[in-house]
Amino acid sequence: MNRHFLGDTTVLLGRSLRHIARSPDTIITTAVMPVAFMLLFVYVFGGAIETGSDSYVNYLLPGILLITIASGISYTAFRLFLDMQGGIFERFQSMPIARSSVLWAHVLTSLVANLISLVVVVLVALLMGFRTGTSVLGWLAVAGILVLFTLALTWIAIIPGLTAQSVDGASAFSYPLIFLPFVSSAFVPTASMPGPVRAFAEHQPVTAIVNAIRDLFAQEPVGSGIWTALAWCVGILAVAYLFANLTYRRKIS
Amino acid sequence: MSNSHTTAQAEQPAIHVHGLEKSFKQLTVLRGVDIDVARGSIFALLGSNGAGKTTVVRILATLLRADGGTARVAGFDVATQAADVRQSISLTGQFAAVDEILTGRENLVLVARLRHLKEPGSTADDLLRRFSLTEAGARRVRTYSGGMRRRLDIAMSLIGNPPVIFLDEPTTGLDPEARIEVWQAIRELARGGTTVLLTTQYLDEAEQLADRIAILHEGRIIVNGTLEELKQLLPPAEIEYVEKQPTLEDVFLTLVGAKTEKEQR
Secondary structure, eight states, X not given: OGGGHHHHHHHHHHHHHHHHHHOTHHHHHHHHHHHHHHHHIIIIIGGGOOOSSSXXXXXXXXXXXXXXXXXXXXXXXXXXXXXXXXSHHHHHHTSSSOTTHHHHHHHHHHHHHHHHHXXXXXXXXXXXTOOOOOOHHHHHHHHHHHHHHHHHHHHHHHHHHHHOSSHXXXXXXXXXXXXXXXXXXXXXXXGGSOHHHHHHHHTSHHHHHHHHHHHHHTTOOOTTHHHHHHHHHHHHHHHHHHHHHHHHHHHHO | XXXXXXXXXXXXXXXXXXXXXXXXXXXXXXXXXXXXXXXXXXXXXXOOTTSSHHHHHHHHTTSSOXXXXXXXXXXXXXXXXXXXXXXXXXXXXXXXXXXXXXXXXHHHHHHHHHTTOSOHHHHHHHHHHHTTOTGGGGSBGGGOOHHHHHHHHHHHHXXXXXXXXXXXXXXXXXXXXXXXXXXXXXHHHHHTTOEEEEEESOHHHHHHHOSEEEEEETTEEEEEEOHHHHHTTSOXXXXXXXXXXXXXXXXXXXXXXXXXXXXXX
8 A cells, every 4th residue: 555655745745836836926925924924023113122242144044934834734635625625635535645645745745835935935035135144054953943843833734624615614713823923022022922922932842933933043052942942843743743643544534 | 556556456346335325414325336437448328307317426536434334445445545545536427526717728737746746737738639629728717607617627547547537527517519529528537547437317327327226216327238239128129210300409510510320429
C-alpha cells in the first residue's frame, strides 16, 4: 500500500503547486496583511514603543513572520475544503493510491507557499531597513524554526479543512492564530503589560519562538530559550498531527 | 490489471451484495440490500431521492463502511480487501470530480499517474480523442460546459481499464444533448467488457441503458429483473390507438440539430 506513498505524494504535490502557480494572488494576499502590519507599526506606532533595541523593524520582524504563517495556513484549509466539496477528494480516495498522500500533498504545498510568502515579507523588511549580521548557520536556524512552526500550524489547518461546512468556517480558525502574536513579545516587550496579560504573554508559544528568532538575528546567545521555542513547535506539531489524522480516519471510513 | 484479478472475476459476479445494512445515527438507510451484477453488464439502481443509492455506491467504492452484510467487488471483499477493490474500480460521483484549475489533459494525466501507468501522456491524448475533447484538452476545465465536464469525468474513470465502474447519477443536471453523449459513452464501456453499476432517478435512462434494473425503496430492493420482466409485473397492456405526437425532447433535439438516438443506431 505504502510503496506508492512517495510517488503519489509527488504527483499530488505537483497538482497543488500548479494551483498556486495559476493563482499567485494567494501568495500575495498572504504577504499583504503582515506587510501592512509592519508598515503600520514601524512608521506609525513604532516611534512611541520603547523596546530597548535601536531598530524597531529588527525588533518587529520575527513576530511579523509568525503572522505571515498564521495567515498563510488559512489557504491550506481553504484548498483542502475545496477538494472535499468538489468530489475530487472522493475520487482520489477510491483510487489505488496511498491514502495519506492526499493530506501530505496539501501539507507540503502549504510549506512551499508559506516559504515563498516569508521570503516576500523578509525582502520588504530589508527595504524598510531590517539588518542582521547573522551567519549562514543563524539563517538556517531561523528557517528551521519557521519550517517547524509552519508544519505545526498546517496540521492544525488540516482539521477545519476536513470538517468545515462552509468556506468561511474553513478559514475562520486562523484569526485567533493571527491575533496571538499581539499578546506576546512580538510588538512590545512583555514587561510593559499588566499582570495577568503579562503572565499569559510570557508563557505562550509565540513569545518563546519570537525571542529565539530575535536572538538569532541579533547574534545574541539564544540560551535555553531556543529549546523552549523548539519544544512548543514540536509539541504543537505532534498534537495537531495526531488529531488531524484521527479526523481524517473518521472522515474516510 | 494483473491476471490474478481476472481469475477472481471469472468465477463470481462482478458485484455481489448480500444483506447490506447502513444507518446514520437514528436514520436507517439500508435495511438488507441484495444485488448481483453479472460481468460486462449494465445494472441500473433506481430510486427516488434519498432512497440510499449513493450510500450503496459509496460502500462499494470503499468510501463508507457498512454496518452489516457483505459486499464483494471483482471478487474482493470491500471491508477486508479494500485496496484490491480500489485497484479494480472507478467511481464517478454525483458531482463531476474534476480539477477545475487544471486543463482537461492535465486532469487525465494526473489520474493516469496516480494509477501508475507507464505512459500517462499518450493515455490522456487517447481518451481526449475518444471523448471528442481533443480541442478542449488544453483549456482549463473551468471553461467547460456541463456535458464536457461529465465526459471528462467519465474519461478519467476509464484510465487503467478498471473492470468495474460506478456511475452515481451520471446525467443529473445535464441538458438532453449532453445526456445522450453520456449514454453513448456508457454503452461503449459495456461493449468493451466493463461492468457498469449506474444509479439514476430517471426511468428512461434505466430503460435506455440497463441490462438489469433494480428498484431500491425504503432501504430494500423491491424488484430486480430485466426491463421485460419488470414490465410483466403489471397486467398485460391494453391496445389503445393514440396519435403519435413528437415529444418535447424530439422537438428540442431536432431544432438544435443533434443526432437523435434512433439515427445513431
